[in-house]
Amino acid sequence: MPFTRVNSKMVEAQVLPGQRLFSQRGAMLAYRGNVSFTPNVQGGQGGIGSMIGRRLANEATPLMTVEGHGSVMFGHGGHHVHCVDLTGDTLYVEADRLLAFDGSLRQGTMFMGSQGGVMGVIRGQVTGQGLFTTTLQGHGAVAVMAHGGVIELPITPQRPVHVDPQAYVAHRGDVRNKLSTALGWRDMVGRGSGEAFQLELSGQGTVYVQASEEKL
Numbered sequence: 001m002p003f004t005r006v007n008s009k010m011v012e013a014q015v016l017p018g019q020r021l022f023s024q025r026g027a028m029l030a031y032r033g034n035v036s037f038t039p040n041v042q043g044g045q046g047g048i049g050s051m052i053g054r055r056l057a058n059e060a061t062p063l064m065t066v067e068g069h070g071s072v073m074f075g076h077g078g079h080h081v082h083c084v085d086l087t088g089d090t091l092y093v094e095a096d097r098l099l100a101f102d103g104s105l106r107q108g109t110m111f112m113g114s115q116g117g118v119m120g121v122i123r124g125q126v127t128g129q130g131l132f133t134t135t136l137q138g139h140g141a142v143a144v145m146a147h148g149g150v151i152e153l154p155i156t157p158q159r160p161v162h163v164d165p166q167a168y169v170a171h172r173g174d175v176r177n178k179l180s181t182a183l184g185w186r187d188m189v190g191r192g193s194g195e196a197f198q199l200e201l202s203g204q205g206t207v208y209v210q211a212s213e214e215k216l
Helices: 047-056 113-127
Strands: 003-007 010-015 020-024 028-040 063-074 080-093 098-102 106-111 132-146 150-155 161-163 168-181 197-210
Touching (some): 010 080, 063 098, 080 197
Antiparallel strands (some): 003 010, 028 063, 080 132, 080 168, 106 132, 168 197
């Protein structure tokens, strides 16, 4: 169920009988046809166990189930929207950045330390993203929100990518991420570059970076 870009801040999804999608509650802007919107406490294909895990991890953004036959336009807060098509791989993204996603995708959570060790945990604390992040896995489309548009940067074993933690939106693929520091004496005396922390992503995949250092 791919999303069609209406403009930089709106996407449209076709809703077909027997299929469903999930969106952040209140994200419907307009729709055509016979479509229903119901609150959802589980989200995706993860079931009750996954739902409990997300709540414990504070990654349980309120969702609603969208079903019926028609088309729905989504947007939220005037944020820019970027679409990601998954082909069996996993997208790692903060729950509050999810605008809408295909109902066939399995939703879960990941402990930050599992991809970046201790520095992964520190990264979560430094960036204010906490100790867990949301995962979506399978075949389907995801619409994520960002400030100022998004670019996709490929990550290869020979070319890791460094990102400002505040500009990081999401990543996919077989990627390790850790927080690296460049603190020197100039930073200690308030004369540093202001780029003391960077998020280093290495491996094989893609990182999504927004054109702003402002969090949602």
